[in-house]
Amino acid sequence: MSYDPAQSETRWQAAWDAADSFRALRDERPKYYVLEMFPYPSGRIHMGHVRNYTMGDVVARYKRAQGFSVLHPMGWDAFGMPAENAAMEQGGHPRDWTYANIATMRDQLKPLGLSIDWSREFATCDDDYVHQQQSMFLDFLESGLIYRKSAMVNWDPVDMTVLANEQVIDGKGWRSNAPVERRELTQWFFRISDYSGELLDALDGLDGWPEKVRLMQANWIGRSRGLQFAFETVNAPAGFDRIEVYTTRPDTLMGASFAALSPDHPLIKALAAERPDIADFCAECRRIGTTEEAIETAEKLGFDTGLTVRHPLDPTWELPIWIANFVLMDYGTGAIFGSPAHDERDHEFATKYGLPIRATFGPQGATLEQADALVADGPFVPLKSEPVTYVRGFAGAADQTGEVAVAAAIQHAEAAGYGEGVTKFRLRDWGISRQRYWGCPIPVVHCETCGTVPEAKENLPVLLPADVSFDIPGNPLDRHPTWRDTVCPKCGGAARRETDTMDTFVDLSWYYARFTAPHAATPTVAEDADYWMNVDQYIGGIEHAILHLLYSRFFARAMVKTGHLPEKSTEPFAALFTQGMVTHEIYLTRDDRGRAVYHLPEDVTDGKLADGRVVEIIPSAKMSKSKKNVVDPVNIVENFGADTARWFMLSDSPPERDIEWTASGAEAAHRFLARLYRQAETVAEGAEDPDLTRAVHRAIDEVTRAIEGFAFNKAVAKIYEIANTLGKSPAGGESRKWALRTIAQLMAPMVPHLAEDIWQLAGGQGLVVDARWPVADPAMLVDDSVTLPIQINGKRRAEISVPKRYAQGPRSRLLSSPTKPCSVSWMARPSRS
């Protein structure tokens, strides 16, 4: 028999199924919950999935062998636009498309031999999941966590839907790539901004998260401390006596030269109604505001309204009110004061429109004249921590840092009563309304008499109607009278259903909790959540560092508040690991017009096509269909077996870094597995080889530490090493079999099928999947005799072999020599190799 992955992988998967090995059970063992971000059922699994789920599987199997009761589930992120787009393009129903894809992908995933408890599988579009999510929505609504407001939204004219700020990239829709327009719509919002401070502060406690992700979230939440105060207007229309302004640099108040308002500011809107020139300017700003060139070139546009405001520190000092396209209505108050001397943007604006530029401070020791001269050509913007000299100060000392001056200015404003210190966050409330069909319906009705009324819980789930068509853009729910028209649960009168559905990020914000009790009649079950939560290790792509993870952290808090999760689940993910992408070279040739023509990897051999043409090679790019640099995992599994794909995914590159898939690497992985299989088959007579025994113990120690540290590439290297050692060892009989069995155990998390083969060939009892993780004997980790390198002035000059007991003690000595002193040192640890 030779290594036959097709046959043996099927066999061992059947054996695990028969033994129900991976069912997650609540018992007396300590629990371990490992979760990989679940896939969107696009239709086929790709190499990124293989890498993600292999890593999770290594952790799951390793923890299982260590005696933990492991929860390792799988499900489907099944709502979303691609299903609807497919229905539009090819006909059919999004539900059918989605469930067919799930079936295909499940069939592709299962041969990988992942230790998943498939009994917990669900899709977010399952009626049951929709039901529980709607039920929680009603609880959140009742707790005041959800509200409805009219808001300017980002409207994607192609997908005909609202986008979250986060889904707008460079002014374009994240999916359609169409320039986003602004529209005013009544929308449902989650009050995530109420939790801004908490979500930010709690980042400090997430020790198991990458620093990078914590930073990205902190920047996204964006806390700033500043002064909010009001300008008194001079000749503004009635109702606009005061204009609220927010600034993080109140210390520059004496350098103010103008007030700038957003084109969307209420005062400007009021003026625009009267004045066509202002209306025209605002329309122009809106148009430019969403195109990509505007963001690139960022030209500052302003319009002088002719109105003025009084300076808060000097009522006789009037500042002009300008409309400025760079002032955003949804940050701060939509109004600022311009301080051109100390702000790049304000300086550009003031220069363009001939507004005064007055320095508030200059370099230490500067006079008023020097400071003013300095800022004439450009703004003076030192670090806030740098001491400067205030030449137009009004609070605190003349010589102080910006930080101190800001605090003093806030104190001054509060004492004098013209303003107060406030902390603001960049984080907006989370708008979840989507004008799409294929999502979780928002369980609310609009009644003519009672207004907006939550659907009664006994009427849940509100399921999507099946008879819909996608031949015209827009939301089919809007034009489905029998579904849309309903009765008010409060008064029984005629009412209309809410036709918006929820952002799919809502579905993703609690699936990890649902896995703890996936088929329960309530969203969660206290005992199950209490036992399984939190997720001990979460694994996924860095692209979810902000949105998904931040929303989930908010959602967990909302679930704690509404009693759906225990208090300890405020932070649901104890540890997070973000894995790198799978990349591949891109192969292309040029057509007669010089345009790129891409070629599939299987069509290229040694840099040439079958017809002999040489291809251009672009190194390491993310696998993408359009560039044709994709390798289908299904083919790899068919040709080499799942273990080869898994082994390659774990070798070479550290898990957090990108890995380049190469055909030669995959073949090498396969060769190694086959060689090891042959070694296990070979019956060798012989005695114990103490060197091998020691090497095996060392391997146990090193592989264990590598897996613990998420350094799977090092674990793989150590297994290569011990396999090479075994190949050269004269050991035979039981001692050799023990070595083989131990190697099988060490490999089992990575290549579980081959591990079972070897375990069996080497006389292991039962399944290796049920074997307890081996423990290294500390006494075997040190050699009796060690080779110590001798350094002279840090350079290796010699090595000596000494009995272990002499390899202790001082590490270096300073010696005198006839010419100059030199240091001789020796390492108190054994030589490598």
Next chain:
RNA sequence: GGGGGUGUGGCGGAAUGGUAGACGCGACGGAUUCAAAAUCCGUUUUCGCAAGAAGUGUCGGUUCGAGUCCGACCACCCCUACCA
């Protein structure tokens, strides 16, 4: 503009402040074979026949000793961006 990260052989990458280049790929040589594939045994940082010397982006510093710590610079990558 702001924030973060990374620079080590031909390549992916190893190295608790203590022998730089583990392990793998590729390449080269040999064995086996009629031949090839597969397999097995070697060699493979550079210069040098050798002894030896140099060597972790560049320049400095700390240290008996620096890929690792500190400072400056260079290059590349990622994220983010009119945030008042």
